[in-house]
Each structure stands twice: as structure tokens, then as C-alpha cells.
Amino acid sequence: MDRKGWLGLILCVIGLFAWQWYVISHYGPRHAPKTTQATEPVEGLKLPTTGSGEGANGGVGEIGPGEPLSSRGSLPPEETAVLENAEIKVLFTSWGGAIRSIELKTQRAHGEEMLVLNRFGREPILNLTIGDEGDSLAAYRCDREGKDVVFSRTLPNGVELRRRYRLSGEHEVRLEQQWANPATREIALPRWKLCVGLGEPIHRQDPPASVAANWLSVQGKLGRISLPDFGSAGFLGMQWRGPRSLIDSPKEPMRWVAVKSQFYATILLPPGTLPPDRLVCVREPLLDFPGGGKGQPPAGLKAWASFPDIVLPPGSSLATTFAVFAGPKEYSLLKNLGSGTDRIMDYGFWGWIVKPLLWCMVHLHQILPNYGVVIIVFTLCIKAVFWPLQSAANRHMKEMQALSPRMKELQAKYKDQPDKIQAETMRLYREFGVNPVGGCLPVVVQVPIFIGFYTMLQSAVELRHQSFLWIHDLTRPDTVATLPGIGLDINPLPLIMVGTQIILARMSSPPAENPQTRMMQWMPVFFLVFFYNFAAALPLYWTVNNLVSMGQTYWNLRKPVPTLHRVKKQKASGISLRK
Known part of the structure; x- marks a missing residue:
């Protein structure tokens, strides 16, 4: 390695240490404050206690740790009830007559801790507020009717509101809501809204843009509001918009609305006869998020579906x-759920490549039990498809190598005439039938697959907690240790990836003293900063791809340099007309 190469490597390592120091100093661990909850039991219903429940379809149980709903002095003691099946455990509260939290019984947050949606929410899912009530909670009467949970209350204007909950499907809760006007006069209810829930990260390092709210309009337009949208906007020190505390969507009828994190979502599907026409979102700091930090606490995104009068x-x-x-x-x-809910995956333009890749990966997993092995086999299959294309590219490299002496002669002959060198070089390519960009074609073709694989990993919940070799979770970095004192995580896979990429670049590029060529050979070192803390599945795919490409390149480059022959010029054909 020459002096410039060593300088580039040292700068990359310094940048890696600086970034790690910034993350530790702003997002380092701290002890989360303890929270307590005191509620009085109510006759006829039990409050949550430690245990798993009283049956497959209904019962009482604990929904994991989290911030309790803020107590209201004017409200009676909270009554709770639980409905559960094999997939979810739903905790209902009489404060709002709604869903306090939902435990996903087959999903884990950290270690053996179950994952809970709306865990830090201070307002229950489906809490109903009317007019200017804000996010206030009203007291409901709570009853059990068979396997259903029923809440009821009388509004100040005399309207009787009844809300019946039941489980429908593995991941679905159904609410039958009835408004009744017993009076002899017409009653108008002003604009009202339902709380969709709180989208919240699982880890402190989750991408902020993955916490978002989505909606699908009746016309089929997908809308999105994410956490970065609440920040200020500007460019080069010029700020044209300050931070925002509230964002609402354009006014349009909606098929569904949702809040989501990187891998999970809460989706509200309203009746077609009464769709919401607006989504209102606020940024909500998670002050009691586990792990804490010295800087700003992580934030969630809370949303309400707003309905007309x-x-x-x-x-x-x-x-x-x-x-x-x-x-x-x-x-x-989500596809089986219907109503276009699968569009919450946000694949965008790359959906045409992401969906086949995801289908292949999931079906390969039915044959191969380990997702790490699936990624390796999947990569080998892709390389097999593009093997002829890569071989053709390597052949073009050998042709360029055969032309190298002639090109050096041109550079020496016209060293003071760069335009002449370029023109003569192109003439030389045409004369011997050499395509100068032929070696780039495999890279161009495989870029969509790489981007599709990258996009798929952003929300591939199938890879969560899937281990392979030393990797504990394919959706997290493959950290094996942390350097004491500086807090730098040691992630071997990105280092192996960059090492193989450097070797492949040096094998694929002809030897030259051109500074641009040397820079391209060491360009993979800069990838280390970007991919060092990325999900381990992507560097695993890239590393296997590099290893196979190295073997194929070595095999093809062992062949002798071809002897080039001038391409015969085709005679122009024409038709002469005689009078």
C-alpha cells in the first residue's frame, strides 16, 4: 500500500472512532427511572396481576412493563380487562374505554422480554375525544359479556355511547361502536377523533425515519409523516422552517391510518361508510425509554384519526x-388483510424487485432453517444467474489489457493534445471492436438487486433475532466485543466485507500509476464508515458476493491475453435508380 492508501485508511479509522464517540456521548446508557402504579380493585373485574391469563380468548394478565396512564383526579379507579389468543394479549382500560396496550406474544423486544405496542403511550388506542376535549380520558362502565369486553357511558349532551370489543383473527381487534340518541330532539356531535396509538422505536439506535404514520386515501394515494418531519428545515445554514409540534395530513377520505416502527405497525381500518378525513400527528418524547441517554431521549409519534361531524x-x-x-x-x-394495507411497507419505486426477493427468501427458509444460510444460498443463486454476464465483463477486461500498449503509444504521441488522445482512443476501440464499458455492465445490472435487498432489510421482521455463526441478530450489527475506555464496538463482518472488496477491486482493475485508478481500488475503505453499524444481513450478502466474484475473476484472469484483430468494415449497401 502506498502513502495515499495508508492516509485514506487512517482517516477512515479516525472517522469511525469519532462517530462512535459521538453516539456514546449523546446516546450512552443510563438507568431508567422506576414507575409505580396504584389502582384500587373494582368488584366484578380484576386488575392485572402477574400471570399469563385465564384462557385463550379472555382473562386477566399482565402486559409487561411500561409507563402507566396518567391518573386523573376526577376519574374513578381504573378497571381493566384482557382478551388474548395465541398471537396477541390486549389490555383494555375503563379510562377511555379503549386499548391500553397490546402484547405480541410471539415477538420479543430484548432478550426474553415480550414486545408491547403502545407500551409508552399515555393515551389508549381507540380513545375517543369529541370537539375540544383534546386527549382527555373519560370514565366508562366496564362489563364482560361472554368473550367480549363492553364499555359504555353517557355523553354530556345525553347521547349514549356503547363500545364492544372482541378478537377477530390472529392480530385483529374489532370494535363495534354505537351512538344512541334517546332524546326527542336532534343532536349534533362535532368533529371527533380516535387515537391510533404511539409508534415507538425498539432500540435507541433505530432509524428515526422508520417511526412514522401512514394513511391511504380512498383515491389510492399513500401518505406519510415521520419523526424527521418535525425537525427544522434548512440548507447551508439557512433555515426556512423551525421545529414543528403538530403535523396534520391533507383533508381527504382515508381507507386506513396507521402508526409504525421499523418492524411493527398498528393499523386502524374504519368502516367504508364513515372514513376519517384527516390524520393528526405529534412528536412525543419517551422520557422513560429503557437505556436512557445523556442527550435527547428517543421519541415516538402519536396519531389521531379525525372524523367529520x-x-x-x-x-x-x-x-x-x-x-x-x-x-x-x-x-x-398485510397482503391478506386487504384494503391496500401492504403498502405500509413503503417499498416505493423498488417494490418490483423487493417483493420477489422477499418471496424467494421466505420460501427458501421453508427448506433451510437458518436465515444466515438462506442469505448465502440466495446470494449464490443470484451469482449463478449473472455468471455469464460477469465472465463477459472479465473478457472485456482482458481485451482492454491487450490494448494497453497501443494506448500508451497514443498517450506518448499526443501528450500535449488531450482532445486528440480521446478521439484516437475511441477510434482504437472501434477499430478492434472493444467495448470500454463492457466491464461495468454486471455492476449496473446488480445495483437494483443490491438496493432492493437493502430496502427489504429496512423492515424484514423475519430476520429479527435470527442468529448465524457469531451473529446474534441479522437485523443488528454483529458486535462481538466493545473496546474499553473508548466504547468502540468490534463488528467483524463489515471489516471482512471491506477487505474482500479491496482485494476484488485490485483484481478487477489493471495495474496503473493513474491516481484515479488507485483511488477506485481503495474506495471500499470509505464504505466501512457507512456500513459498520448496519444490519449484519447486508454485509453478509455483500461478503459472500465478493468471495464468489473473487473466485470467478481469478479463474477468468488465468486465461491468456487475447489476440485482437481489426474489425472488418462493412460496405455500405444502396440502390441506384436509373431513369
């Missing part, structure tokens, strides 16, 4: 049914 004639009632999906963002699961 309702008018109830005398003695009439209005019944509507809502569905809430709470679970992992598995494409097949």
Missing part, C-alpha cells in the same frame, strides 16, 4: 365497526 335524529342510533391490526410488518400478513 355526526348528526343523530331523535330516537335514532348509529352503529359502526372498526378493526385494529396490531402485529409485525410481514408482507404476506
